[in-house]
Amino acid sequence: MKGVVERISILAVSALLCAAFMGVPPVYGAKPINIGVIGFQSPPPGQSIFDAAALAVDQINAKGGINGRPVKLFAYDDHGKSADAVEAFQRAVYSDHVVAVVGVWISEVALALEPWAARLHVPFIVTGGASTKISALVHDNYNSYKYIFQLTLNSDQMARSIADFLKEDVADKLGYKRAFIASENFDWTKSLDAGYMKYLPKAGIQVVGHIRFAPDTNDYTPIFSTIEKAHPDIVVTGWAHVGVKPTVQWHEQQVPVLLAGVNAQAATSAFWAATSGATEGVISQSEASDAPITPKTIPFVKVFEQKFKISPAYCGYNTYDAVYMLKKAIEAAHSTKSDALVKALEKMSYTGTQGHIEFHGKKSQFTHSIKYGPDFVTGIQAQWQNGKLVTIWPKRAATGTLVVPHFVAQKRSAK
Amino acid sequence: MQLFWEILVNGFIVSSIYALGAMGFSLIFGTAGILNLAHGAYLVLAAIVAWFFISYFKLPLPAGLAIGILASVLFSYLLFFLLVNPIDKSKRIPEEEKAIFVLTATLLWSIIIEGMLDYVFGSTPVVIPPFVSGSMHVFEISVTYNMIILAMISLLIIGLLWFAINRTRPGKMLLAASMSRTGVAIMGIELKRVYLLLWGIYGILAGISGVLLAAFLGASARAAPELTGMAFSIVVLGGLGSITGSFFASYIIGYLGTLTAYLISPSYTPLPAFFVLVVILLLRPQGLFGRF
Numbered sequence: 001m002k003g004v005v006e007r008i009s010i011l012a013v014s015a016l017l018c019a020a021f022m023g024v025p026p027v028y029g030a031k032p033i034n035i036g037v038i039g040f041q042s043p044p045p046g047q048s049i050f051d052a053a054a055l056a057v058d059q060i061n062a063k064g065g066i067n068g069r070p071v072k073l074f075a076y077d078d079h080g081k082s083a084d085a086v087e088a089f090q091r092a093v094y095s096d097h098v099v100a101v102v103g104v105w106i107s108e109v110a111l112a113l114e115p116w117a118a119r120l121h122v123p124f125i126v127t128g129g130a131s132t133k134i135s136a137l138v139h140d141n142y143n144s145y146k147y148i149f150q151l152t153l154n155s156d157q158m159a160r161s162i163a164d165f166l167k168e169d170v171a172d173k174l175g176y177k178r179a180f181i182a183s184e185n186f187d188w189t190k191s192l193d194a195g196y197m198k199y200l201p202k203a204g205i206q207v208v209g210h211i212r213f214a215p216d217t218n219d220y221t222p223i224f225s226t227i228e229k230a231h232p233d234i235v236v237t238g239w240a241h242v243g244v245k246p247t248v249q250w251h252e253q254q255v256p257v258l259l260a261g262v263n264a265q266a267a268t269s270a271f272w273a274a275t276s277g278a279t280e281g282v283i284s285q286s287e288a289s290d291a292p293i294t295p296k297t298i299p300f301v302k303v304f305e306q307k308f309k310i311s312p313a314y315c316g317y318n319t320y321d322a323v324y325m326l327k328k329a330i331e332a333a334h335s336t337k338s339d340a341l342v343k344a345l346e347k348m349s350y351t352g353t354q355g356h357i358e359f360h361g362k363k364s365q366f367t368h369s370i371k372y373g374p375d376f377v378t379g380i381q382a383q384w385q386n387g388k389l390v391t392i393w394p395k396r397a398a399t400g401t402l403v404v405p406h407f408v409a410q411k412r413s414a415k
Numbered sequence: 416m417q418l419f420w421e422i423l424v425n426g427f428i429v430s431s432i433y434a435l436g437a438m439g440f441s442l443i444f445g446t447a448g449i450l451n452l453a454h455g456a457y458l459v460l461a462a463i464v465a466w467f468f469i470s471y472f473k474l475p476l477p478a479g480l481a482i483g484i485l486a487s488v489l490f491s492y493l494l495f496f497l498l499v500n501p502i503d504k505s506k507r508i509p510e511e512e513k514a515i516f517v518l519t520a521t522l523l524w525s526i527i528i529e530g531m532l533d534y535v536f537g538s539t540p541v542v543i544p545p546f547v548s549g550s551m552h553v554f555e556i557s558v559t560y561n562m563i564i565l566a567m568i569s570l571l572i573i574g575l576l577w578f579a580i581n582r583t584r585p586g587k588m589l590l591a592a593s594m595s596r597t598g599v600a601i602m603g604i605e606l607k608r609v610y611l612l613l614w615g616i617y618g619i620l621a622g623i624s625g626v627l628l629a630a631f632l633g634a635s636a637r638a639a640p641e642l643t644g645m646a647f648s649i650v651v652l653g654g655l656g657s658i659t660g661s662f663f664a665s666y667i668i669g670y671l672g673t674l675t676a677y678l679i680s681p682s683y684t685p686l687p688a689f690f691v692l693v694v695i696l697l698l699r700p701q702g703l704f705g706r707f
Contacts, residue, residue, distance in 0.1 A: 245542070
């Protein structure tokens with residue numbers, strides 16, 4: 001009798017264990033491939049980097065990993081500080097033995113990590129920082145800095161994308177041809193502003209003023225007052241660290257100018273709540289959006305929103321593509337060795353969520369930065385309309401058309 | 416001429432909101448002798464909690480603001496019961512070192528609140544919806560109704576505070592406690608009741624100024640140290656503990672910041688306040704109005 005009870009108990013426990021493990025993903029015997037992700041977790045664009053990397057890794061593992069090996073993601077919050085990022089990079093390489101690092105939202109932080117990627121020979125794909133200095137360092141020191149790639153439109157390319165949009169949809173159609181540049185004072189906006197100065201006149205838009213302000217500015221009344229005195233039609237922005245305050249004050253004070261350019265925080269769904277709806281009418285550039293840019297874009301956005309209850313920021317698209325490109329590079333190289341990965345990434349031609357991605361070669365001034373253009377990545381322009389982000393440019397991906405905010409239209413017609 | 420009116424009107428609005436922001440800080444120092452380094456954290460706490468309830472639970476504006484102010488009152492009492500009172504009653508801390516212990520405790524309390532807000536709500540600033548929309552033209556410039564209302568509410572609250580302290584019995588109790596704790600005890604007034612009243616008023620004042628500031632300039636956890644610094648500069652300039660001094664000092668600091676923003680660069684707006692703080696500490700440590 002005792003033996004029967006024992007056997008029934010063993011069977012019951014075994015059945016329970018089997019039931020418990022029914023839904024568990026495949027167990028890999030192979031050694032995992034470690035990938036690091038570094039970013040500034042607190043602001044929504046920074047969080048997007050971590051979420052997108054986690055999503056890509058989950059999907060890759062669910063489909064059998066890379067060459068039969070699972071991928072293990074190591075995440076490090078740099079708190080927006082270079083010192084924390086350098087410490088994280090060292091920990092990732094020395095302790096967690098990552099084969100590559102992706103991420104970093106702030107250009108200054110990416111620039112601080114570049115010498116470490118070069119020194120430790122670890123591929124580092126920047127998916128947030130947009131400064132042109134990032135690729136300039138690779139161009140000027142190719143042999144030692146070849147491990148660094150910039151999978152985001154750099155500031156010069158962003159300025160070009162915005163000028164292309166303003167020419168097609170604003171200057172030609174609405175006749176708005178006077179622009180005032182207003183940018184936060186960070187490294188990435190130096191090349192952005194230089195790009196605006198170069199590309200806006202070529203697009204037939206006159207630059208009537210230029211202001212750079214500290215990112216901790218609270219009251220934007222004097223800035224908008226200065227801007228209004230120059231009578232521009234458009235304020236072309238370079239905002240990533242700031243966003244909520246100037247947007248709200250533009251709306252509150254009903255400044256009669258179109259707000260367009262880079263307003264990185266405005267490109268996530270969280271911005272509507274943060275500004276209490278004051279972002280209505282704001283136009284912002286991003287790498288991609290919930291639009292048919294490639295067959296991968298909309299499915300990615302849907303899964304991302306379902307999982308994280310927020311839309312991806314520009315660097316979310318970039319990071320997601322970066323992890324998949326690393327997968328493809330490892331498969332192509334049949335290796336996780338850094339030099340082999342660099343060669344595979346340099347040769348790669350990949351259709352991601354933001355377009356067709358190829359990196360510039362070592363002769364280009366933007367070495368290892370992605371190529372810009374209709375056949376590659378152009379970025380998109382999205383506008384807040386009735387609480388939703390609507391893609392208005394480029395035409396092939398547009399889900400709506402530009403709407404001039406009512407107070408801009410009213411005040412302009414009154415004039 | 417337009418520039419003159421812009422500086423005059425915007426400076427007045429900004430200064431009035433700053434004045435309310437500094438009142439609580441001044442009151443708590445004047446009465447309890449506590450330099451509350453968590454002051455800025457209270458302002459952003461009230462603002463972010465109010466914003467959260469308005470944005471996510473779709474509560475009407477007044478209800479959301481009331482919850483934000485309640486959060487400030489709750490944390491105000493938490494600070495009193497968890498840190499200030501135990502330190503004050505402690506027999507292991509020498510009397511002469513208690514002030515520095517309380518100062519350190521408020522600094523740590525501030526870091527805790529900031530960290531908590533940063534973790535839960537992120538570092539992106541949030542803005543409370545305007546009380547009214549639209550703008551008007553006065554003296555050649557455009558001013559939003561919201562800014563005018565914010566300034567008016569600030570001045571009204573300051574007026575009520577002045578009346579409560581100088582013309583009501585509980586207010587006189589606070590005034591007496593600021594002059595001599597022993598005297599108050601001899602008069603048969605329980606000191607604990609005075610402190611309960613004080614921290615309650617402080618929580619309300621900090622809460623109201625927090626939500627008003629967030630309806631104008633926005634609020635984020637990372638703005639807390641700057642707000643504490645601004646209140647500190649105003650209170651030192653006016654004279655530590657002097658409510659009248661703080662009121663006038665707010666206008667000096669507010670107009671200095673506005674002049675800097677319009678005539679030099681908006682990036683340097685807070686600098687004059689801190690420069691004035693250093694000069695006052697060196698030349699007139701008792702401030703412009705001394706202590707009430």
